[in-house]
Amino acid sequence: MxxxxxxxxxxxxxxxxxxxxxxxxxxxxxxxxxxxxxxxxxxxxxxxxxxxxxxxxxxxxxxxxxxxxxxxxxxxxxxxxxxxxxxxxxxxxxxxxxxxxxxxxxxxxxxxxxxxxxxxxxxxxxxxxxxxxxxxxxxxxxxxxxxxxxxxxxxxxxYNHPGFVEPMAEAALAALGTLPEAVRDTAHLAFTTHSIPVAMADSSGDPADPARGHDGGAYVAQHLEVARLVAAAVADATGVADRPWRLVYQSRSGAPHIPWLEPDICDHLEELHGAGAAAAVMVPIGFVSDHMEVKYDLDTEAAARAAELGLPAARAATVGxxxxxxxxxxxxxxxxxxxxRGSRPARCALGTLGPSHDVCAVACCPNPRAPRPAAAEQ
CATH class of the missing domain: 3.40.50.1400 (Rossmann fold)
Structure with a gap:
């Protein structure tokens, strides 16, 4: 061939x-x-x-x-x-x-x-x-x-393929560039993703995957990996090595008595303002495209909260x-x-977690309500 x-x-x-x-x-x-x-x-x-x-x-x-x-x-x-x-x-x-x-x-x-x-x-x-x-x-x-x-x-x-991470890092840099020049070097990065119940986060991923045992299950560990990769790319491009960043959450929709991943992006913006932060860039690493939860929860709700606080803020684009x-x-x-076909091709991945598995285990990411049949597993 x-x-x-x-x-x-x-x-x-x-x-x-x-x-x-x-x-x-x-x-x-x-x-x-x-x-x-x-x-x-x-x-x-x-x-x-x-x-x-x-x-x-x-x-x-x-x-x-x-x-x-x-x-x-x-x-x-x-x-x-x-x-x-x-x-x-x-x-x-x-x-x-x-x-x-x-x-x-x-x-x-x-x-x-x-x-x-x-x-x-x-x-x-x-x-x-x-x-x-x-x-x-x-x-x-x-x-x-x-x-x-x-x-x-x-x-x-x-999540850790260069074709996903690199456009996200570029978008974070572009958003940073829209802030007033005086605050760019001190602006915080707020990496956002969809909040989910803590129990669901803890059980996410393949039980045999080492990433599942770190930082709150595979869901949190994988997001933290992307946040680290994007933050490092931004640091390299701007020369600001110690820029603060944090993984935060949005779009909570569950019952208030059930613990979900925190902090919420709006609470985080308040925390940043209270700590004297100069500005923030919201980087929606948890989303492939600018769908409603990005347009409303970030561009409408979080942007309004930042404006009320007087905190300069920008939102990075998704990969789309x-x-x-x-x-x-x-x-x-x-x-x-x-x-x-039986070959061993190169499997591209950035960071330390390596490429994800091809086939999900039966015990992977269990249904929180009741077991149900799922395709593409073994």
């Missing part, structure tokens, strides 16, 4: 599925979308209307679907530009285009071996296992309908459809394909 063919050999896979959360695309979609998200939890409709106020502030439209369209286009362009003949499909967990419909389309087009890119970079129940549970549910529907059987594998966590991220996905596809 020629070198060029080896570099684009995606066998045994014949399709890639971009799997995301989904979001409403109009005011009439908001409550039905939230009903999908919270199905089985017994949350009253009037409560969902209250929760939906964030979406109504933006015309009932979440940015996430349009951003996934942009990522889909970026992946297809990168694949075509590099000679990778692999069709890319898109399906969501909670809104159209739905996951089950995307799998139906994949089956109808004659594909049988599918790789999945979930738009979550980290280990954890909501960011990994729940997607795999949804895949198992959708595959069961296809089996009931008598459609051809699909084999589905999920790409490894990409950055060409480097699209290239990273291509590399992950070819890496996994080579592994399935």
């Amino acid at each position: 020629s070198d060029s063919r080896t570099r684009t050999d995606r066998t045994p896979y014949d399709a890639l599925l971009l799997l995301s959360f989904g979001g409403p695309e109009g005011p009439e979609d908001v409550v039905p979308f939230l009903e999908n998200v919270t199905r089985g939890r017994g949350i009253p409709r009037e409560r969902l209307v209250e929760v939906g106020k964030h979406y109504f502030l933006f015309g009932g439209v979440s940015p996430i679907n349009e951003q996934n369209r942009d990522l889909l286009a970026a992946l297809r362009k990168d694949f075509a530009d590099h000679g990778l003949d692999l069709p890319v499909y898109w399906g969501n967990r909670n809104w159209a285009p739905y996951l089950v419909d995307a799998l139906r389309e994949i089956a109808a087009d004659g594909h049988r071996r599918v790789l999945v890119l979930a738009t979550s970079a980290y280990a954890g129940y909501s960011g990994c296992r729940q997607y795999r549970e949804n895949l198992a549910d959708a595959l069961a529907v296809l089996a009931e309908e008598g459609l051809p059987e699909l084999t589905v594998d999920k790409l490894r966590h990409f 459809a950055d060409p480097r991220f699209a290239a990273a996905v291509r590399e992950l596809v070819l890496e996994r394909a080579a592994t399935e």
Whole structure:
């Protein structure tokens, strides 16, 4: 086989599925979308209307679907530009285009071996296992309908891949550059991600993974690794070696009596102000794109809190459809394909934790309510 063919050999896979959360695309979609998200939890409709106020502030439209369209286009362009003949499909967990419909389309087009890119970079129940549970549910529907059987594998966590970290560091530098020059060298970095219950964080990751035993489970350990990498890149670029930084959280949605990861970003901004900090840059390392939780929780709520405090603050962009991220996905596809063919390809990862596992263990990131079947595990 020629070198060029080896570099684009995606066998045994014949399709890639971009799997995301989904979001409403109009005011009439908001409550039905939230009903999908919270199905089985017994949350009253009037409560969902209250929760939906964030979406109504933006015309009932979440940015996430349009951003996934942009990522889909970026992946297809990168694949075509590099000679990778692999069709890319898109399906969501909670809104159209739905996951089950995307799998139906994949089956109808004659594909049988599918790789999945979930738009979550980290280990954890909501960011990994729940997607795999949804895949198992959708595959069961296809089996009931008598459609051809699909084999589905999920790409490894990409949190420490250069194609994810480097655009994030560049975005942090760009945000830093928007602050008044007098405060740039002393501005704090606040790395934000979605808060989750402490118990869920502690159980995140593969029990056999050393990262699970450090810093509060794999979820926290992986975020701290990215924060360290980005902070180091910012230090190298600015020459400020001792810039303070902290991992903080946002978007808490659970019952108040259940411990969740803290501190919240707004509380952290207050703490910074009280300590005399000159400025802050919010870096949303926990999110692939500027979806609603970034637009509301950071750009609206946290920005307003910083303004009330008189604390200069800026927000870094997410990776989104950055060409480097699209290239990273291509590399992950070819890496996994080579592994399935019995090769030992290079596995790119920055930092000290190393590349994540390809296949999740059954005990990985357990469902906090009750065990459920999940795809792509062993």
